[in-house]
Amino acid sequence: MTERARNTLFFIAGPVLFFLYGYAALNLPPWGSYRGPYGDAIARLVVYQRHATDIVNAINYDYRGFDTLGEEFILFTAVLGVSMLLRKEESALTKPAGKLSDEVALSGAVRAVNLPALLITTIFGLYIGLHGQLTPGGGFQAGVILATGIVLIYICENTSAFWRITSHSIVEVTEALGAGAYAIIGIIPLFAGLPFLCNFIPLGTTGDVFSSGTIALISASVGVEVTASFLLVVYIYLQEIIAGALSEED
Amino acid sequence: MPGILHSLPYFVAGWLLLCGLYGLVTSKHLVHAVVCLAILQSSTYMLLLAIGYRVGGAAPIFADISTSKLVVDPVVQALMLTDIVVEAVVVALLLAMVVKAHEKSGSVSPNDLRTLRG
Amino acid sequence: MTNPAISPALAVAVPLLSAAVLAAVRKWLTRTAMDLLGLLASLATLAITGVLLYGAVVHGASVYWLGGWWPRGSVAIGIAMVIEPIGVSLAMLAALLTSLSLLFSWRFMDAGGKHLHPLMLIFLAAMCGFSLTGDLFNLFVFFELMSIAAFALCGLKTAEPAPLQGSFNFAITNSVAGFVVLTGIALLYAVTGALNMAQIGLSIGHRHDPLVLFACTLIFCGFLTKAAIVPFHLWLPDAHAVAPTPVCVLFSGLMVELGLYAVARIYSAIFAQSFSPHTQALHNLLFAFAATTVLLAGFMCYAEHHLKRMLAFSTVCHAGLMLAALASGGALGLAAMLTYLVAHAFVKGGLFFLSGVLLHNQRSITERELFAKGRGLPWAAALWILGAVGLAAAPPFALLLGEAAAEHAAELHHLEGLSALFVIGGALTSAAVLRVGMHTFFGWGEGALTDRSAEIGELPETTPEDRKLRPYHLIPPALCMLLAIALFADPHWLRILRDAAAAMASQAAYLHTTYTGQNVPLTQSSWREAIPGAVARSILALVLGLLVALSSVFRNTLPRKLRLGAFLERGFRPLREMQSGHPGDYVLWMTMGIAAFGSAAMLLLRR
Numbered sequence: 001m002t003e004r005a006r007n008t009l010f011f012i013a014g015p016v017l018f019f020l021y022g023y024a025a026l027n028l029p030p031w032g033s034y035r036g037p038y039g040d041a042i043a044r045l046v047v048y049q050r051h052a053t054d055i056v057n058a059i060n061y062d063y064r065g066f067d068t069l070g071e072e073f074i075l076f077t078a079v080l081g082v083s084m085l086l087r088k089e090e091s092a093l094t095k096p097a098g099k100l101s102d103e104v105a106l107s108g109a110v111r112a113v114n115l116p117a118l119l120i121t122t123i124f125g126l127y128i129g130l131h132g133q134l135t136p137g138g139g140f141q142a143g144v145i146l147a148t149g150i151v152l153i154y155i156c157e158n159t160s161a162f163w164r165i166t167s168h169s170i171v172e173v174t175e176a177l178g179a180g181a182y183a184i185i186g187i188i189p190l191f192a193g194l195p196f197l198c199n200f201i202p203l204g205t206t207g208d209v210f211s212s213g214t215i216a217l218i219s220a221s222v223g224v225e226v227t228a229s230f231l232l233v234v235y236i237y238l239q240e241i242i243a244g245a246l247s248e249e250d
Numbered sequence: 251m252p253g254i255l256h257s258l259p260y261f262v263a264g265w266l267l268l269c270g271l272y273g274l275v276t277s278k279h280l281v282h283a284v285v286c287l288a289i290l291q292s293s294t295y296m297l298l299l300a301i302g303y304r305v306g307g308a309a310p311i312f313a314d315i316s317t318s319k320l321v322v323d324p325v326v327q328a329l330m331l332t333d334i335v336v337e338a339v340v341v342a343l344l345l346a347m348v349v350k351a352h353e354k355s356g357s358v359s360p361n362d363l364r365t366l367r368g
Numbered sequence: 369m370t371n372p373a374i375s376p377a378l379a380v381a382v383p384l385l386s387a388a389v390l391a392a393v394r395k396w397l398t399r400t401a402m403d404l405l406g407l408l409a410s411l412a413t414l415a416i417t418g419v420l421l422y423g424a425v426v427h428g429a430s431v432y433w434l435g436g437w438w439p440r441g442s443v444a445i446g447i448a449m450v451i452e453p454i455g456v457s458l459a460m461l462a463a464l465l466t467s468l469s470l471l472f473s474w475r476f477m478d479a480g481g482k483h484l485h486p487l488m489l490i491f492l493a494a495m496c497g498f499s500l501t502g503d504l505f506n507l508f509v510f511f512e513l514m515s516i517a518a519f520a521l522c523g524l525k526t527a528e529p530a531p532l533q534g535s536f537n538f539a540i541t542n543s544v545a546g547f548v549v550l551t552g553i554a555l556l557y558a559v560t561g562a563l564n565m566a567q568i569g570l571s572i573g574h575r576h577d578p579l580v581l582f583a584c585t586l587i588f589c590g591f592l593t594k595a596a597i598v599p600f601h602l603w604l605p606d607a608h609a610v611a612p613t614p615v616c617v618l619f620s621g622l623m624v625e626l627g628l629y630a631v632a633r634i635y636s637a638i639f640a641q642s643f644s645p646h647t648q649a650l651h652n653l654l655f656a657f658a659a660t661t662v663l664l665a666g667f668m669c670y671a672e673h674h675l676k677r678m679l680a681f682s683t684v685c686h687a688g689l690m691l692a693a694l695a696s697g698g699a700l701g702l703a704a705m706l707t708y709l710v711a712h713a714f715v716k717g718g719l720f721f722l723s724g725v726l727l728h729n730q731r732s733i734t735e736r737e738l739f740a741k742g743r744g745l746p747w748a749a750a751l752w753i754l755g756a757v758g759l760a761a762a763p764p765f766a767l768l769l770g771e772a773a774a775e776h777a778a779e780l781h782h783l784e785g786l787s788a789l790f791v792i793g794g795a796l797t798s799a800a801v802l803r804v805g806m807h808t809f810f811g812w813g814e815g816a817l818t819d820r821s822a823e824i825g826e827l828p829e830t831t832p833e834d835r836k837l838r839p840y841h842l843i844p845p846a847l848c849m850l851l852a853i854a855l856f857a858d859p860h861w862l863r864i865l866r867d868a869a870a871a872m873a874s875q876a877a878y879l880h881t882t883y884t885g886q887n888v889p890l891t892q893s894s895w896r897e898a899i900p901g902a903v904a905r906s907i908l909a910l911v912l913g914l915l916v917a918l919s920s921v922f923r924n925t926l927p928r929k930l931r932l933g934a935f936l937e938r939g940f941r942p943l944r945e946m947q948s949g950h951p952g953d954y955v956l957w958m959t960m961g962i963a964a965f966g967s968a969a970m971l972l973l974r975r
Contacts, residue, residue, distance in 0.1 A: 001945070001953050003276070010275050010956055014268050016963040020970065021264035022257075024582035028558050030256035032305035036561015037443045039302065039323035043310060045445070047317050055310040055321070059328040066377070066434045066447045070497065070509040071332045073384055074516055077490050078339030080391060081520030082346040084483040085532075134313055140335060169395055176392030183385040186377065195436040196377035207313070233342055240349060267551070274540065274955045283951060287543055294550045301558040326557070329505060333550070336512050340543055343519060347536045354529040360950050363533045 051203045052133040052212035061215045065197045069182055076179045079229040086236050114156035121149035132219040133212040139219040143226025166235045171228050178225025259300035266293035280348045280358045291337040295330055302326035373423050376432050376449045376500050379416045379459055383493035387486040394482045406485035407470045414463035421456045425864055428887025444564035448502035453868035455499040462495035465621045465717055468844040469614035491517040498626055504553050505563045515542045522611040534610035540951045541603040545593035552586030565637040566882035569875055576642045584639055585966040588631055595627030596684045598661040599957040608680035613724030620683040621717040625709045628690050640875040649972040654695035661688030662789050666796035671939030673735040673822040675723045682797040686712050689793050693774035699892050700777035703869035708770025711852050715758035718848030722752050725841050731828045735804055736818040740811030747842055749809035754849050760798035760910040766855035772902035776895040794909035802917035813921035817937050867891045
């Protein structure tokens with residue numbers, strides 16, 4: 001189809017779609033007047049039933065925990081897909097760590113800030129991860145923050161240090177075990193005759209860090225998995241760059 | 251007129267959907283196409299959040315407010331969290347495909363990558 | 369409340385856990401160990417779904433609330449899994465096809481082969497979750513999981529440029545479809561405040577204002593993209609042409625059909641009451657899309673010379689036939705679609721396995737290169753011809769029963785043209801398969817034609833030194849054909865399917881089961897009287913297909929006027945142009961399709 005034909009046809013179909021969307025949207029409840037039963041029902045029940053104060057995470061890891069299991073495995077599958085698409089044949093992977101050299105010498109200021117920045121990011125990430133059931137946060141957010149902290153090393157230190165840290169097999173194994181742990185936490189209640197993903201750990205007191213039972217536990221396993229998978233993705237893309245750089249030199 | 255104003259966030263969501271589709275249809279660069287897909291996804295975020303909002307409602311965190319206070323809908327926010335993760339990884343996977351396609355055929359324009367015609 | 373004997377969530381959790389474990393230890397396991405563990409995991413899932421099916425059939429349908437979250441009043445606060453015979457048998461079909469695919473791929477694709485098993489197990493888990501769930505957002509999550517595993521599996525052969533393009537087109541179109549579905553779900557949530565399918569159906573009741581119509585359009589069009597209905601079908605031939613054989617089996621055998629299942633489930637659970645004054649109009653609309661699909665895909669199928677692309681177009685054609693069966697209305701139409709679905713899954717799976725056998729043994733997949741090369745494969749030839757007979761829905765294949773039911777339903781609801789559609793679709797697809805069989809396995813004629821898309825060829829999937837056919841190559845297709853025939857001979861499963869379809873088509877029964885966990889036994893009468901007519905029509909289709917194939921194979925000895933086969937093989941230029949390989953074109957067709965469906969829905973279903 002020529003570009004002109006594409007544009008013309010889209011300028012017919014697109015506005016029709018937008019008009020249908022607008023026509024339908026006029027029948028929606030006015031903005032700001034949410035009146036559905038689902039959110040209110042859960043908001044009334046959460047603190048009493050699960051001793052958790054962050055409703056969004058309670059929904060994610062408990063009421064609709066099955067959705068989050070699927071979502072975590074979406075993340076796992078996509079990372080598996082990326083590692084499969086960009087895989088290198090075993091013979092093509094020489095020992096790159098010795099040959100990695102950063103082109104621009106790092107300034108002293110950057111290197112001085114590196115370690116404190118890493119420490120602060122890691123502590124912040126752990127804080128967010130552990131307090132998921134109390135305040136906004138939880139496993140996914142903590143995983144991204146921790147992974148970013150480690151990528152700081154790549155940005156501020158040298159590539160070879162980052163390479164040493166994200167040694168392929170440990171990161172991969174951690175990722176898979178984090179994903180599997182969620183499924184295991186779901187299966188364990190079945191042995192006691194309870195339904196899948198039932199919250200079977202003592203709930204503790206509201207407001208405590210170690211409260212709300214399996215919500216905190218699942219949040220932790222998700223955090224581990226997300227950290228490992230983001231590191232793995234950065235590592236795989238880094239391999240692409242290194243492979244490209246090596247072939248340019250030859 | 252008041253009817254339109256009451257539905258304005260929904261129109262914005264519809265506009266984002268249209269822009270994303272237009273970008274996908276007329277894209278000349280595969281990375282641009284992937285980003286347009288992300289824009290399409292943003293329209294669903296806009297729609298979900300607009301649906302769940304309640305004027306005068308507090309954030310659904312009961313750490314510092316009493317349980318009887320009115321909060322906005324937490325369910326759509328949970329759905330959005332799921333959504334964001336899905337989008338991020340779809341984009342990562344698609345970009346890996348683009349990198350590999352560039353490696354194999356040297357081009358990132360959809361017009362050049364037409365071995366599957368006919 | 370009756371509870372199922374084992375938790376249905378195990379059908380999802382066991383393959384997921386096995387995939388995680390296999391991915392964790394894949395560096396240290398040998399290929400054979402991974403093959404074995406993968407096969408064991410999918411057989412375990414087969415056993416689990418078998419137990420669930422036994423429970424659903426003997427004790428009736430039940431509901432399972434995950435996490436123990438029973439509904440409060442009519443508000444569902446957790447996620448439900450509804451265990452009723454249809455969903456569970458689709459999950460069991462998924463497990464069976466995955467086990468056969470893993471058996472076929474024993475020591476297959478040594479490069480990158482270790483990624484295959486975790487991805488296929490995750491794909492299986494997603495298909496099981498998709499079939500069993502009773503919650504709309506959960507359906508979307510498993511739809512996305514299924515899609516992402518499929519994108520990754522499709523691009524497995526990274527050594528060539530074509531798989532990446534096929535995979536990219538697949539990913540773009542199906543991701544757009546997923547987001548369109550999510551928009552529809554959000555609109556439904558806005559008016560009902562619920563995500564559980566039964567609760568949404570209860571809340572919507574009879575309203576059919578533009579919002580409900582538009583949400584229905586979006587959700588249906590998204591799932592019809594997965595079901596490869598015209599004009600949303602363009603991703604499927606590209607994806608099938610480049611995916612490895614075991615993956616193609618799963619795509620054509622089940623993934624496409626699950627899109628139709630989702631449309632059927634959502635319609636009967638959510639929109640049945642809302643559209644009740646306009647059911648005939650809706651059915652006509654769906655039938656229009658189905659008829660376009662059958663005709664377009666049938667002609668494109670015959671014009672393809674790449675085996676997998678040809679089989680892909682035949683899948684699109686049969687998906688159109690299944691949608692036509694569904695559109696003929698009511699519980700009978702639903703039973704027709706499901707009967708056809710199960711039998712077609714086996715026949716199509718068997719044909720794809722055989723194309724994989726040819727690729728392995730002869731290192732090629734285009735009709736021209738394979739000319740007369742299959743002469744030394746008698747078993748493969750026999751199974752291939754059986755497959756062609758099956759595609760025409762002739763006896764002794766169970767597709768005949770589906771066709772008979774669809775024609776009976778069309779008669780009852782005054783839907784014209786359904787039988788003609790079945791004859792045309794069956795004739796064209798079986799003609800294509802017969803033509804390839806005659807060229808490849810018998811060596812008749814003087815050489816095959818080819819076309820531009822067949823030139824991409826395909827890199828063989830196994831190592832060059834090893835071209836021998838082993839039992840594990842031939843057992844899967846043989847078993848598939850055998851099951852397709854056995855389903856015809858056995859009457860019990862048909863009665864179970866009929867009654868289960870009657871229960872699924874009734875919104876009231878679904879609501880009752882979801883909220884109280886109790887089974888509502890419903891039955892429907894058999895369609896035995898329609899079978900002789902269907903037999904006659906399917907044999908007509910087979911004979912027509914044979915004639916067209918013969919006129920193609922022996923085209924040089926026929927006078928010019930009679931060279932129908934060769935004429936059809938050249939294909940029609942506009943149809944070929946439509947399949948352009950450009951992702952922007954595909955999204956444009958999707959947009960036009962959604963706009964068309966939406967406008968038709970607003971105009972026909974509003975009053």
